[in-house]
Amino acid sequence: MLYDLLETGSIKLEKDDILLGHPNRDPSTIVQQTFRNGYNSKCKALIFPLHHGIPAINEYAIPLIDQADIVFGIMGQYWYDTIDTSFLAPWKHKIVRLDMAIDTIEYPLVKHHFNPPGRRGYLYIGSNRPEKGCSILARTMAELNDY
Numbered sequence: 001m002l003y004d005l006l007e008t009g010s011i012k013l014e015k016d017d018i019l020l021g022h023p024n025r026d027p028s029t030i031v032q033q034t035f036r037n038g039y040n041s042k043c044k045a046l047i048f049p050l051h052h053g054i055p056a057i058n059e060y061a062i063p064l065i066d067q068a069d070i071v072f073g074i075m076g077q078y079w080y081d082t083i084d085t086s087f088l089a090p091w092k093h094k095i096v097r098l099d100m101a102i103d104t105i106e107y108p109l110v111k112h113h114f115n116p117p118g119r120r121g122y123l124y125i126g127s128n129r130p131e132k133g134c135s136i137l138a139r140t141m142a143e144l145n146d147y
Contacts, residue, residue: 003030010034013041020045023061035064047072049131050095051079052086057131059087071095117146 001011005024010033013019021031023046035044046065050058050073065071065088073080073095080097083089114120122141128134 005029005031008033010037012037013044015040015042017041018043018045020047022046022048023064025060032064035067043069045070045072047074047098049074050088051075051131052083052088053079054131055087057129062087065091065094068094072098074098074100076101 003011005022006026007030008026008028009030011030013034019031019034019041021034021044023029023031023035026032027036031046044067046061046068048061050061050071052058071091071094075097076099077097080095083092083095088095122137124134124137126132
């Protein structure tokens with residue numbers, strides 16, 4: 001079964017079911033409700049961007065991480081290597097790092113021409129949540145007018 005990230009309610013898991021869910025802050029969403037109901041399924045797994053740089057971003061998921069059998073954390077090597085010094089340390093044994101970096105050997109750069117300095121811009125596609133660093137990117141780009 002496939003459910004939307006924002007869909008609310010709960011589903012009943014059977015003994016051989018596997019739940020792979022991307023948690024959402026809203027406690028009424030299916031992933032949160034199903035994890036909280038504590039069904040004894042074959043496996044309950046989470047998959048989501050995970051880091052400890054801004055603890056408030058992932059703290060809501062601690063009760064879910066606690067109940068999960070495995071957590072696929074979308075994170076860079078730094079965040080995984082420093083889990084031991086963070087609030088996520090007790091759950092490191094459950095966390096498997098998924099790196100979303102692109103292998104440039106398999107997927108080489110396709111752009112070979114760049115605008116001259118002073119005529120370059122940037123395009124960001126994504127949300128503006130604090131962990132995305134949009135404000136830092138905007139400030140950095142504003143200071144790089146010569147490039």
